[in-house]
Amino acid sequence: MSDAVDLPLIGAAARRARAASRVLRTLPTDVKDAALSAMADALVERTDEVLAANALDVDAAAADGTPASVLDRLRLDAGRVAGVAAALRELVALPDPVGDVVRGSRLPNGLELRQVRVPFGVIGIVYEARPNVTVDAAGLCLKSGNAALLRGSASAYRTNAALVAVLAEAGQKAGLPEGSVELLPADRASVGELLSARGHVDLVIPRGGASLIQRVVREAQVPVIETGVGNCHVYVDASADAAMAEAIVLNSKTHRVSVCNSAETLLVHRDVPFLPRLLAALADAGVTLHGDPAVVEMAARAAHDAVVPATDEDWATEYLSMDMAVRVVDDLPQALEHIARWGSGHSEAIVADSASAIAAFTAGVDAAAVLVNASTRFTDGGEFGFGAEIGISTQKLHARGPLGLPELTSTTYVVTGSGHTR
Amino acid sequence: MSDAVDLPLIGAAARRARAASRVLRTLPTDVKDAALSAMADALVERTDEVLAANALDVDAAAADGTPASVLDRLRLDAGRVAGVAAALRELVALPDPVGDVVRGSRLPNGLELRQVRVPFGVIGIVYEARPNVTVDAAGLCLKSGNAALLRGSASAYRTNAALVAVLAEAGQKAGLPEGSVELLPADRASVGELLSARGHVDLVIPRGGASLIQRVVREAQVPVIETGVGNCHVYVDASADAAMAEAIVLNSKTHRVSVCNSAETLLVHRDVPFLPRLLAALADAGVTLHGDPAVVEMAARAAHDAVVPATDEDWATEYLSMDMAVRVVDDLPQALEHIARWGSGHSEAIVADSASAIAAFTAGVDAAAVLVNASTRFTDGGEFGFGAEIGISTQKLHARGPLGLPELTSTTYVVTGSGHTR
Numbered sequence: 001m002s003d004a005v006d007l008p009l010i011g012a013a014a015r016r017a018r019a020a021s022r023v024l025r026t027l028p029t030d031v032k033d034a035a036l037s038a039m040a041d042a043l044v045e046r047t048d049e050v051l052a053a054n055a056l057d058v059d060a061a062a063a064d065g066t067p068a069s070v071l072d073r074l075r076l077d078a079g080r081v082a083g084v085a086a087a088l089r090e091l092v093a094l095p096d097p098v099g100d101v102v103r104g105s106r107l108p109n110g111l112e113l114r115q116v117r118v119p120f121g122v123i124g125i126v127y128e129a130r131p132n133v134t135v136d137a138a139g140l141c142l143k144s145g146n147a148a149l150l151r152g153s154a155s156a157y158r159t160n161a162a163l164v165a166v167l168a169e170a171g172q173k174a175g176l177p178e179g180s181v182e183l184l185p186a187d188r189a190s191v192g193e194l195l196s197a198r199g200h201v202d203l204v205i206p207r208g209g210a211s212l213i214q215r216v217v218r219e220a221q222v223p224v225i226e227t228g229v230g231n232c233h234v235y236v237d238a239s240a241d242a243a244m245a246e247a248i249v250l251n252s253k254t255h256r257v258s259v260c261n262s263a264e265t266l267l268v269h270r271d272v273p274f275l276p277r278l279l280a281a282l283a284d285a286g287v288t289l290h291g292d293p294a295v296v297e298m299a300a301r302a303a304h305d306a307v308v309p310a311t312d313e314d315w316a317t318e319y320l321s322m323d324m325a326v327r328v329v330d331d332l333p334q335a336l337e338h339i340a341r342w343g344s345g346h347s348e349a350i351v352a353d354s355a356s357a358i359a360a361f362t363a364g365v366d367a368a369a370v371l372v373n374a375s376t377r378f379t380d381g382g383e384f385g386f387g388a389e390i391g392i393s394t395q396k397l398h399a400r401g402p403l404g405l406p407e408l409t410s411t412t413y414v415v416t417g418s419g420h421t422r
Numbered sequence: 423m424s425d426a427v428d429l430p431l432i433g434a435a436a437r438r439a440r441a442a443s444r445v446l447r448t449l450p451t452d453v454k455d456a457a458l459s460a461m462a463d464a465l466v467e468r469t470d471e472v473l474a475a476n477a478l479d480v481d482a483a484a485a486d487g488t489p490a491s492v493l494d495r496l497r498l499d500a501g502r503v504a505g506v507a508a509a510l511r512e513l514v515a516l517p518d519p520v521g522d523v524v525r526g527s528r529l530p531n532g533l534e535l536r537q538v539r540v541p542f543g544v545i546g547i548v549y550e551a552r553p554n555v556t557v558d559a560a561g562l563c564l565k566s567g568n569a570a571l572l573r574g575s576a577s578a579y580r581t582n583a584a585l586v587a588v589l590a591e592a593g594q595k596a597g598l599p600e601g602s603v604e605l606l607p608a609d610r611a612s613v614g615e616l617l618s619a620r621g622h623v624d625l626v627i628p629r630g631g632a633s634l635i636q637r638v639v640r641e642a643q644v645p646v647i648e649t650g651v652g653n654c655h656v657y658v659d660a661s662a663d664a665a666m667a668e669a670i671v672l673n674s675k676t677h678r679v680s681v682c683n684s685a686e687t688l689l690v691h692r693d694v695p696f697l698p699r700l701l702a703a704l705a706d707a708g709v710t711l712h713g714d715p716a717v718v719e720m721a722a723r724a725a726h727d728a729v730v731p732a733t734d735e736d737w738a739t740e741y742l743s744m745d746m747a748v749r750v751v752d753d754l755p756q757a758l759e760h761i762a763r764w765g766s767g768h769s770e771a772i773v774a775d776s777a778s779a780i781a782a783f784t785a786g787v788d789a790a791a792v793l794v795n796a797s798t799r800f801t802d803g804g805e806f807g808f809g810a811e812i813g814i815s816t817q818k819l820h821a822r823g824p825l826g827l828p829e830l831t832s833t834t835y836v837v838t839g840s841g842h843t844r
Contacts, residue, residue: 022762026785107807111796120818121788198639202818217620218643223819244841251843340444362836363448366543374533374839383844384835385529396542396624396832397645398820410818413806414784417796419666421673422805 007197009190010149014122014200016179017147021121023177024145029096032143035174036092040085042170043135043163047081053162054131061129061155074129074156084135087388091143094387097406098145112416117409119145124184124194124204125390126216129153133207134163138181140390142171144408147180149201151194154186195220202410205403207391210318225398227391230260230346231318232376235335235361236278237352238271244373245274245351246281251375252349254285258320260392261347261379265315265325267335270294276302279326283307287322290314294328315342332357336364345394347371347379368394368401429619431612432571436544436622438601439569443543445599446567451518454565457596458514462507464592465557465585469503475584476553483551483577496551496578506557509810513565516809519828520567534838539831541567546606546616546626547812548638551575555629556585560603562812564593566830569602571623573616576608617642624832627825629813632740647820649813652682652768653740654798657757657783658700659774660693666795667696667773668703673797674771676707680742682814683769683801687737687747689757692716698724701748705729709744712736716750737764754779758786767816769793769801790816790823 007014024032043050054076061074097117104114123146125137134150141148152160164183171180184190194204195216204224206216216224234252236245252263266282268275276298282289283306290310291299299307307326314325315338329335339348349371350361362370369379379401381389386404393399399407429436446454465472476498483496519539526536545568547559556572563570574582586605593602606612616626617638626646628638638646656674658667674685688704690697698720704711705728712732713721721729729748736747737760751757761770771793772783784792791801801823803811808826815821821829 022786022788025788105807107805111800111805113806115823118788221640223817225819241841247841247843255844364444365834366444366447366540367834369835369837372836372838374837374842375844377844378533378837378839378842379835383529383533384535385527395645397647400833401537401835411822412787412789413791413801413823414794415791415796415800416794417800419663419669420796420800421669422677422797422799 007193007200009187010184010193010197013149013179013182013184014197017122017149017182018200020177020179021119021147024142024147024180025098025119025121027145027175029098031175032096032145033092035171035176036088036139036143038170038174039139039167040088042166043081043085043088046166047078050081050159050162050166051076051078053158057156057159066155070129074131074159076131076159080132084132087136088139091139091388094143094405096143097409100406102411109420110417111420114414115411116414117406118412120408120410121202122147122149122200123408124149124151124201124222125207126151126191126194126204126212127153127207128209128212129156131156131159131163134160134183135167136388137207137390138164138167140388140405140408142176142180144405146408147182149182149184149194151184151190152186157186191215192219195222198222205391225391225393225403226395227393227403228260229318229344229394230262230392231265231316231342231344232261232263232347232349233265233267233339233343234263234349234351234376235267235332235339236269236272237332237350237354237357238269239354239357240272240351241353242274242277245272246278248349248351248373248375249278250281250285252377253282253287253324254322255375255377257322260318261376262320263324263349263376264317264319265327265342267327267329267338269332269335270328270330275328279307282324287324290323290325292327295326318344332360336361339365343367346392347376349374349376368392429615429622431609432606432615432619435571435601435604435606436619439544439571439604440622442599442601443541443569446564446569446602447520447541447543449567449597451520453597454518454567455514457593457598458510458561458565460592460596461561461589462510464588465503465507465510468588469500472503472581472584472588473498473500475580479578479580488577492551496553496581498553498581502554506554509558510561513561513810516565516827518565519831522828524833531842532839533842536836537833538836539828540834542830542832543624544569544571544622545830546571546573546623546644547629548573548613548616548626548634549575549629550631550634551578553578553581553585556582556605557589558810559629559812560586560589562810562827562830564598564602566827568830569604571604571606571616573606573612574608579608613637614641617644620644627813647813647815647825648817649815649825650682651740651766651816652684652814653687653738653764653766654683654685654769654771655687655689655761655765656685656771656773656798657689657754657761658691658694659754659772659776659779660691661776661779662694662773663775664696664699668700670771670773670795670797671700672703672707674799675704675709675746676744677797677799679744682740683798684742685746685771685798686739686741687749687764689749689751689760691754691757692750692752697750701729704746709746712745712747714749717748740766754782758783761787765789768814769798771796771798790814
């Protein structure tokens, strides 16, 4: 039952997507897979067209003084186009979640009960100036039987429009209904329309930084999945092996600083004897340490200049940079208390050899992922073997952690009788 | 990471509940089960105290001119108190979902991956003047390891306060932490606080009529599960058996008219020869029929006076009464179109003997439950064998259909390595 919502900017696209979704939910896997292959082929064939559109976006962004790192994410080349095409082909190899029977039984009265995976219907994706998301998100939505309403950044609009034109044309030739992939206008107001479009969109997933996600969560009247804010901790227990702790802390912090599963705060048990060495290793790797008083004092004794005093702001910050907050805790409960207060529920790691400490940490941490003697960087759909992910959920409803294809589906109970009444 | 939210009415209770939730998530099943048994015993022992409080609420409501049907739902007696106590004891027998391993594997690099069920944390329940919900909801939340923030109707406040006092005291004696069950003030503004309490409450479930649910969905900044609005259809295909169709339509409509899984609209294929008989059976059962022109004409020929002309309003209405809208459709796609436009995604039934019609209906309907040759009344946690339900979800995110104990949990990925880095 669609609520009456006025959607001047996105209404036409949303109606095409809804109509498409009613066909998509019934398509067999081989039709969807053939369409994904055809889309991948078309992207490669029409690379020049995509790159020409992208050059206009990149030039305009550069003229606006856009920072180099943002320009780099916006810029496509033949290799990157081939990369997104290859990602579509990888989806072909993954199992189709639609039609999976999640549970089934025969009830005592003879009714056959089956809970079956079905597509959501229409999924909206709101994202920033990364054109690869356009193709990735469209592919994931289609493989799971959903129509995609894509709302990318204005600065990538020409690129996204070229990509969607290629995808839609190839998809329709291969048997997908019109409206399966729709690019929404990049007007500022189109996000608001999407978030209010009850009955028109079944799920919205924001992919981007904290401010985008906060806006989506606060404004949305449609169901959303929060993704990607990671204020992740590594706790080094008194029982930890020194070399393992050093390797995991360094990897969690420095392997790739700009991603949500990198660590931001190090919590160290006060009985850990090798903290000075750990701090030195981080400093040597180029990490600026924001320390509590115990850490600052230790650094002063060791004449480190890589330590600055931490404030509450540091415990709360997702640096996404070569910075790390460091606190010495009295015991494991204090570490759990710190994580409960400051963590974002993404990934929390413990380095320990004590089974009871590991059990207490695992039971006590409330997060999408708990990593035991492993780097926080492992919280990832690819690393988990999901084959593809549309983001990492930090909410508890529906799906937590990496979102693969099954997480892009809902379920229906199919109850089959032979004239059963109550 | 709790957002800063000002909660003058519910803040203290919410903080106690959060503290309790951190203990509840680690409690073994036997402690929770012992507490549920103790609560059941205490309710029976302290029935007089509960009934005294209830009498005050009932008298005040009666003096306010509250309708008899509402008074009946509000009123407790010794039998009803024993009934809610028995429902708590039934929860003891159900499996604890917490700790279930949803999936698990060893990754190629040797990491052990397990997805484990964990409690949500703090669950808010907003409901109307039905004191049994206080006990049912508290029991379901506790068994699944969650603290419960209960926001019942002002008219039942004294009853609810007495019930929660009994539950909390018995629970704490049996080892539950303080704050496991909290009754919120019944001030009008307390619902708004609950719905805005990001970081304090992990999930809110409204239990009540359409207007309550709409308010919750529109205002909520916290995750919610929509429950219980059911504009359910029965479609009678040309291939249907006459007797089966009559039994299922009558049962779906008249077995209990005030509940969400009762049918509101009958869709009949134009080639069904027994429509006059079906309409007569409904009329004989006391159902007022709201018919499309074909039905009105048929009724005029048969001199029925139980048929009034239907408008779009009728297709949209969840009557919850002895009324039924009736439409003759040209074919199954037209029935699917009608359901897509007017249905609420709750329960949709088909009566048919044609396997292809059944397959097309099952694939084409987007609802929590599709019933094949069975009454819509079977969409129910008890009927499905879940043992208990907190409501029937009509949303696609997280859980669809009857919500049992597993639906009151989230999951955590536990990743165990031996010093793994990327």
